[in-house]
Amino acid sequence: MGDVFDIAIIGSGPAGLSAAAHAAKIGLSHILLEKTDHLSDTIFKYQKGKHIMATPDQLVLRSDISFAAGSREQTLQIWDEELKFHGINVKYQADVVEITGEKGDFLIRFSNGSELHARNIILAIGTAGNPNKLRIPGGDLPFVQYQLDDPKEYFDEDIIIVGGGDAGIENAMGLSADPEQGNRVVLLQRGPDFARAKPANAAALTQAKEAGRLDFMVSTTPVKLEPGVMTVESPEGPVELPCDRVIARLGAAPPRKFVESCGIEFTGPDREAFPVLSESFETTKQGIYVIGALAGYPLIKHCMNQGYDAVEHINGNTTLKPADEPLLEKVFAGLPGKLDVSGWLAELKQRVSIFQDLSTLQLREFMLESRMHFKEKGKIVFERNDIGSSLFAVVAGRVDIEVDPNNKKIIVPLGDGEIFGEIGLISGRRRSATVRAGTPTILVEIPRRAALKLIATVPAVKRAIDRIATERQIKTIFGSDISDAWMKRLLESSEMMEVRAGEVLIEEGKPGTDIFIIRSGSVLVEKEVGGKQVFLSYVSAGNYVGEMSLFEGGERTATVKAAIKSEIIRLNGDDFDQFLRANPQIRDRVEETIDARREVNRFVEAQKGSFSSVVDLYSSVANFLLEQGLGEATDALLIDESLCIGCDNCELACAETHDGISRLDREAGKTYANIHVPTSCRHCEHPHCMADCPPNAIRRAPDGEVFINETCIGCGNCQRNCPYGVIQMEKMPPKRPGLLSWLFFGKGPGPGQPPKEWVEQNHGLDQQDMPKTAVKCDMCKGIKGGPACVRACPTGAAIRVSPESYLNVTQREGN
């Protein structure tokens, strides 16, 4: 191929396809390059019949390709037709492996060695990346595959699955679910256990093996593949396994390496970083544009709009207003000062230091998710103990922080450009001070997810936030009357550290006086008694440990280890000691808190001789609860099995108050010493489920409830990300007749979650192709009286508890 194209578009997802369509429409010479033999591989791989949603609703679609909510099949079919209609020049099986050259003459190389020239490049390859390949002799045989579309397609085969992550386990379970299919499934796992998989998946796999439905081998790696046999290296030596099909689920390599090899810079080293982009989507490599999921915009509508915009920019249109302009107008509506969107953006960049390094494109994105506030003098921004994890910045005006709850007069003023709210942002816990507007003030509120993205994008923001947060935390803990000089000294010798779950911070009996402030996560305090580690207490974010030894001769009196992955601020013990000596009033305060801890120590110490089984039980129950994820919970449902009569009225109540779908499964889950942890949301401090929700539909309500709003697109990411298996993908069941018509006339299925058969019979036509969306417990947000499950339990077995008190559930005396 000798021609040089104006634009080569790599990747035919919604972003690339829309770009190609627009290039075709305005007559630019173009080529759309796609690795697979079909359009839009990410969407192609959705499960059959998946309903695709077109969110956000308010955003207009600006593309020559049409897109509306509908099934996967419809969407792909329409796109295939429109591809022909627009005369898009598409090349399938064109796997781009290298881009060299400069703007005006890029050289694109494919995996099969062929090449192609283009003046500009649009990279729209998404974030799925390439599956890691099975690198053994025979690994390229035709019966090796990297994906499983429909497990029902395979019959009477010897199937080997390589890789014991969630994907591998789910495939193995799917292939062996129906014994009628007669498949013999073996899963190979390199490690000695299934640590990378969700505990529920690992447990299901073990159960399936015990039941003889499938087999797995741990500490085993494939060595060689020949038609019909795979040789593997197991702990007992080499073994030959019969093999008709191999499904390798070895994870995927993100496309970042490839993108960087093109000369494109990213915003930072973290996993969350994205390519640095100009307002016109151009990367740091001139002539290469990045759009779509790879640019950090996972929603299909965004992708398509960007395809259009990028081509307009390449074609020389410099006055194009992005499609989100009306949305941004709304964000800035109602503020004093008559500025337009670009005026406000410029103002923000100039006044708020954390925005300084952002590109206008990034700032637009942040502002779409953020809110602007205008507060009259004296109005409250937030109050101490409010739940909130957003970050605030003062755009103009002044706020006063009331740092001392006992004396409202003690305030710390913050002026233009300064930020606050970062402690809630980092720890996920309640606000530690009340904040009021000191003058008429304009504020920007950045929600947690966007703020974290900001921190990941701009290193200077991370440093600033770390420093401010440490300082504030020291002040909230030890009092706001610390002099600046001392603060400086403490900060200078402090250190920020990240610890894994189980990592030991302090070891009993060892010397040491450093102080550890828990910034996020939580730690456990344990003491050795009679050769056993006895659980003493649980310390959550916003508190500190390690002060005892300063008063007890420099020797650690207990062991402290991280309960979950935590961020810790370590203060130098010598400096802290001198600080306390110089500040007797603070020393007194610290000593007060120590008394309580001494008390517990003394109690446990007293049990040493006749080690009581009560203490033993207490610490084993605490450990059990922490294993069940309660170390990161903010509010969890527990069931006292000595009271539970199995009536399932809790589930009935949940279904009654939540569209007929119960969000808790009472019977499932683990039990220890009569305490049962049912399958139900823990409202985690830092919810895993929020991690990659394309429309950002999972939110935290003002009272701490983690809930899913109506913008859920049903992608199932949250279901996969929640380690506790509490999210279900469900259709809303049809409306049921009321309680009275059931009671008196037997109409409908009665209260509670209706049975499957009834739902199927009563779904109207419109509901047939209604999408499945994610449903989970919302802690009965907005329902007066609070959690229905707890209120509806006739015996008091069901309780909801916060992390501080649940560890005491075990101390209940009789009932």
Next chain:
Amino acid sequence: MARPVGKAHRQDARHESFLRHAGFRYLKLAVMMSLAAILGYFMVDAEPRPNGGSLIGYTLGTIGALLILWLTFLGVRKRAITAGRWKLKGWTSAHVYLGLSLIVIATLHTGFQFGWNVHTLAYVLMMAVIISGLFGIFYYASVPQQMSRNRAESSEVDMLEELADIDRQLEEIAQPLPQPYVSWVQKAVTKTKITGGLFTRLSGRVGNCATAKALDKIRAAISEVEPPLDEQLENVASILARKNVMLERARLHAKYKTLLEFWLYFHVPLTFALLAALLAHIISVFFYW
């Protein structure tokens, strides 16, 4: 310190059962009501003798009838999950103690006049409801712990699935066996009942269980056959034994569930009979007045 504060709905970890609800609030109320009734009964000198027709009799009768209506309303309260501060636990607690206070209130209302009539019928039905309620309390207090221990983290669905799995294994392993062993095993697969009617469930076992029988026969046969058949039969026996253990667990589970429920089969229908008798009692009183 930045201690998170608890939300209102979060219980104190020292949560109480329905019997101890709010520091025995309703027990105290019930005792007080009963004492007041007794006091009223003996203080007020009714002529010629206390009965339902006297002033105190009417008062007690009205209170009793209203109480019964309110007690019946628990069935609705339990299912109408409306918003608001109510807690079913409190309702159950009140239900139990105020229900028991009826023993005093209604008995005094009768003035100890019994006979073969609709009045006494209503009284007897009421006492029957109360006695069945007492059974309920007994089971609520004693069964949950046993049930929890027995199910050992597996849910009912898990149990059934595991049994189905074992059956699949049995079918597979039995196929190559000669007769009569195959048909023994097949019987264990197809003829085993997990549980049966009310009495079977309450007993927690199933007489003549096909699995137990197959296990006995196969075990007996092992010593009488030649290798390699003996080893095959050993395998079959071990799976059958596992099924037996699982069956025991499932049957016990059914037993416990039934224990927690079956008294309601008396409590609720008797309640409706009581309501009918109560209506008849009230109407007849007004007619013959």
